[in-house]
Amino acid sequence: MPVEVIFPKVDMDMERGRIATWHVKPGERVSKSDPLFDIETDKAAMEVESPAEGFLHHVLAKEGSEVAIGVAVAWIYAEGEDVGDVPEGRPTPADAPPGREPDRDETQWQRPAQATSPLDAGNRRATPAARALAAQRGIDLKNIGGSGPRGRVQAKDVIANLQAPEPPLDTRSLPGWRPERGDLAVVRSGSGAHAPILMFHGLAADGPSLEALDPLLPQDREVLKMELPSHGRSPRRRVAGFADLARQVRVRFDDLALDNVHIVGHSLGGALALALADTRPRQVRSVTLISPAGLGPEFGGQILRGIIRAGSAASLGPWLRQLTSDPATITEDYVRAAMAARGDAAMRAAQADMACTLFPDDTQGFDVSGTLNRLDCPARIIWGRDDKVVPWRHALRAPGKVALHLLEGVGHLPHVERLEEVASILSDNVCRSSRSRAAN
Amino acid sequence: MNAESSVRGEVHELSYAESIRDAMDIALGSDERVVLMGEDIGVYGGAFQVTGSLVHKYGEDRVMDTPISELGGAGVAVGAALTGLRPIFEFQFSDFSTLAMEQIVNQAAKLRYMLGGAVSVPLVMRLPSGSGTGAAAQHSQSLEAWYGHVPGLKVAQPSTPRDAKGLLLAALEDPDPVLIFEHKLLYKMKGPVPSGYYTTPIGKAAVRREGTDLTIAANSIMALKAEEAAKTLADEGIDAEVIDLRTVRPIDRETVLASVRKTGRLLCVYEGVKTLGVGAEVSAMVAESDAFDFLDGPIVRLGGAECPIPYNPKLEEAVVPQVPAIIRAARDLANGAI
Numbered sequence: 001m002p003v004e005v006i007f008p009k010v011d012m013d014m015e016r017g018r019i020a021t022w023h024v025k026p027g028e029r030v031s032k033s034d035p036l037f038d039i040e041t042d043k044a045a046m047e048v049e050s051p052a053e054g055f056l057h058h059v060l061a062k063e064g065s066e067v068a069i070g071v072a073v074a075w076i077y078a079e080g081e082d083v084g085d086v087p088e089g090r091p092t093p094a095d096a097p098p099g100r101e102p103d104r105d106e107t108q109w110q111r112p113a114q115a116t117s118p119l120d121a122g123n124r125r126a127t128p129a130a131r132a133l134a135a136q137r138g139i140d141l142k143n144i145g146g147s148g149p150r151g152r153v154q155a156k157d158v159i160a161n162l163q164a165p166e167p168p169l170d171t172r173s174l175p176g177w178r179p180e181r182g183d184l185a186v187v188r189s190g191s192g193a194h195a196p197i198l199m200f201h202g203l204a205a206d207g208p209s210l211e212a213l214d215p216l217l218p219q220d221r222e223v224l225k226m227e228l229p230s231h232g233r234s235p236r237r238r239v240a241g242f243a244d245l246a247r248q249v250r251v252r253f254d255d256l257a258l259d260n261v262h263i264v265g266h267s268l269g270g271a272l273a274l275a276l277a278d279t280r281p282r283q284v285r286s287v288t289l290i291s292p293a294g295l296g297p298e299f300g301g302q303i304l305r306g307i308i309r310a311g312s313a314a315s316l317g318p319w320l321r322q323l324t325s326d327p328a329t330i331t332e333d334y335v336r337a338a339m340a341a342r343g344d345a346a347m348r349a350a351q352a353d354m355a356c357t358l359f360p361d362d363t364q365g366f367d368v369s370g371t372l373n374r375l376d377c378p379a380r381i382i383w384g385r386d387d388k389v390v391p392w393r394h395a396l397r398a399p400g401k402v403a404l405h406l407l408e409g410v411g412h413l414p415h416v417e418r419l420e421e422v423a424s425i426l427s428d429n430v431c432r433s434s435r436s437r438a439a440n
Numbered sequence: 441m442n443a444e445s446s447v448r449g450e451v452h453e454l455s456y457a458e459s460i461r462d463a464m465d466i467a468l469g470s471d472e473r474v475v476l477m478g479e480d481i482g483v484y485g486g487a488f489q490v491t492g493s494l495v496h497k498y499g500e501d502r503v504m505d506t507p508i509s510e511l512g513g514a515g516v517a518v519g520a521a522l523t524g525l526r527p528i529f530e531f532q533f534s535d536f537s538t539l540a541m542e543q544i545v546n547q548a549a550k551l552r553y554m555l556g557g558a559v560s561v562p563l564v565m566r567l568p569s570g571s572g573t574g575a576a577a578q579h580s581q582s583l584e585a586w587y588g589h590v591p592g593l594k595v596a597q598p599s600t601p602r603d604a605k606g607l608l609l610a611a612l613e614d615p616d617p618v619l620i621f622e623h624k625l626l627y628k629m630k631g632p633v634p635s636g637y638y639t640t641p642i643g644k645a646a647v648r649r650e651g652t653d654l655t656i657a658a659n660s661i662m663a664l665k666a667e668e669a670a671k672t673l674a675d676e677g678i679d680a681e682v683i684d685l686r687t688v689r690p691i692d693r694e695t696v697l698a699s700v701r702k703t704g705r706l707l708c709v710y711e712g713v714k715t716l717g718v719g720a721e722v723s724a725m726v727a728e729s730d731a732f733d734f735l736d737g738p739i740v741r742l743g744g745a746e747c748p749i750p751y752n753p754k755l756e757e758a759v760v761p762q763v764p765a766i767i768r769a770a771r772d773l774a775n776g777a778i
């Protein structure tokens with residue numbers, strides 16, 4: 001009997017997901033626990049292992065297709081076993097085509113099953129006038145607080161949103177920009193035989209912003225810094241959402257063909273590091289997160305807005321000083337250097353669009369906290385207690401096996417404000433993780 | 441033309457009943473085909489003294505007392521209309537029209553259709569209706585929705601002396617049966633009425649008060665209560681638009697929709713029982729139209745309670761919408777509290 005490959009449920013509230021990549025082609029041999037395919041949901045991406053040894057057949061869900069949880073997407077046949085028609089018994093993707101609700105009795109009005117919270121996508125309680133106005137102005141009702149009974153959005157709420165003194169991210173002063181072709185930039189430094197360190201910077205930063213750590217890290221290995229789309233030397237690209245951004249990072253990561261790697265991420269880069277560790281658990285030796293995003297909804301968007309919009313050192317400086325606990329840490333030289341790196345107005349516009357997408361209304365629109373529970377490598381979180389961009393209390397969602405380093409008198413830039421201490425924690429995580437696994 | 445036609449001459453203060461009598465007097469005097477029929481409309485002057493002394497002016501051939509048989513009287517009226525007269529038939533109470541439903545619903549409303557357009561039934565029926573007079577459950581109903589449900593009939597509900605006359609004269613011009621529901625509480629109400637002949641268009645609502653915050657669509661006496669409520673609401677800063685439907689079949693869709701597109705909120709007020717009443721039709725009309733997209737709150741109906749009209753005056757008052765209830769509902773709706 002062939003073994004079914006079931007599309008699994010990886011998140012509590014997940015109903016369907018997308019198959020991002022098949023690692024095995026139909027007809028190919030696969031061993032039990034080999035990576036079989038990657039799945040993506042609204043919140044996470046992860047790798048699914050093969051349930052059996054044998055040959056993969058009847059691949060019913062193509063890459064990129066949406067699949068309901070619990071359906072069979074393929075079968076694994078033992079060596080020599082006859083491959084006939086698709087075995088029956090379990091629903092397949094064809095039984096529940098994407099986007100089609102299960103049939104229900106049309107004579108019975110039913111409350112949508114998931115309408116438990118007014119913030120649920122698509123089920124926002126709103127008057128027809130509010131819906132029409134929001135549609136006309138291209139506003140997402142999810143982002144509007146309803147003043148009516150039970151949170152119902154009324155026209156005046158949409159109008160208030162239109163007239164809000166601060167739009168989610170004011171791009172009016174920024175020029176338009178065009179997407180560019182090319183791979184995400186990876187800056188390499190150092191060399192050595194041991195598993196390299198791969199770093200991800202945060203929103204509105206770039207690879208060089210993490211350079212100061214290099215000389216303080218173990219010198220027996222290479223350090224790579226991947227620059228996010230529309231950041232540093234990476235091409236300007238559209239980002240459809242966090243899952244899309246994570247996919248772009250994963251594609252570039254696969255290009256690098258790193259067997260063993262220690263990953264480090266700051267802020268948005270931290271969320272991406274977590275997403276990558278979830279989908280490429282075999283390659284990732286350790287994870288070090290510095291003030292990571294993606295663990296809770298709060299987000300100091302005003303500061304990031306200020307940074308992204310700033311077109312001169314005079315307007316950039318005050319916002320950069322909000323990043324650190326002690327404003328004096330950010331010198332005039334630091335501000336001038338940062339502004340020099342942000343001179344390209346089209347890049348700033350592209351970053352503004354990305355920020356709008358990822359952080360609508362100063363809210364972290366994505367949540368990777370579930371990933372922390374699935375990590376099976378050593379993980380540490382470094383956070384400043386005075387972080388005004390991402391509150392350190394989000395770290396409390398981490399499970400016990402994740403070490404938390406809370407730094408007193410430190411803001412959102414621990415690697416700037418306490419360079420040595422951060423380098424030391426990071427090095428420790430890298431070296432211990434290396435010792436714990438014979439592979440390195 | 442939707443406006444009142446041919447208004448000439450002076451304007452007098454007349455009661456609703458006097459205004460209807462004035463219309464019948466003009467019709468009797470100018471068109472020999474016009475006859476009045478009904479129980480006790482001759483020497484007695486009508487159950488609510490609407491026909492008054494017309495019998496003395498026009499004689500018993502033109503103002504005919506009919507036997508105490510609504511079905512018989514209505515049948516004669518339908519036959520008279522079919523054969524060339526222009527009868528105005530009065531019921532003592534609209535409640536008693538149930539006895540004549542065969543003639544109204546199966547004959548008057550259907551004959552033009554059944555005979556391939558060869559005939560029409562130019563019949564006018566006057567039906568005193570509504571509660572508030574202490575006449576209890578069998579003499580106080582508002583049955584306009586029953587007849588409004590029947591294609592082939594037209595149903596008007598004047599709420600002012602001026603409209604009472606204009607609609608009656610318009611009904612007489614109409615080639616098909618028109619039922620005019622007259623609210624009994626309005627008979628003594630006075631208001632300006634132009635002298636001479638004019639008509640008020642059937643199928644055209646009146647905007648009694650323009651406003652921006654919500655639309656109150658009401659029929660008959662409820663339009664007056666809504667106007668009164670709107671005055672109090674204006675003191676609170678709520679600007680209500682009041683629409684007097686005037687005719688429920690055909691119903692003036694465009695006036696209601698245009699108002700809802702402007703205000704975004706709709707309150708329907710009607711005395712008939714709430715379920716399946718006139719307000720249900722108005723609500724559905726808006727919900728089915730493009731005006732739906734302009735709604736910025738739920739559609740609210742205030743209708744009569746689901747019970748017979750009680751005899752006890754307090755209870756009688758309690759089972760139909762009154763001004764304070766209209767104010768409360770309008771306020772909650774305008775403030776987005778419901």
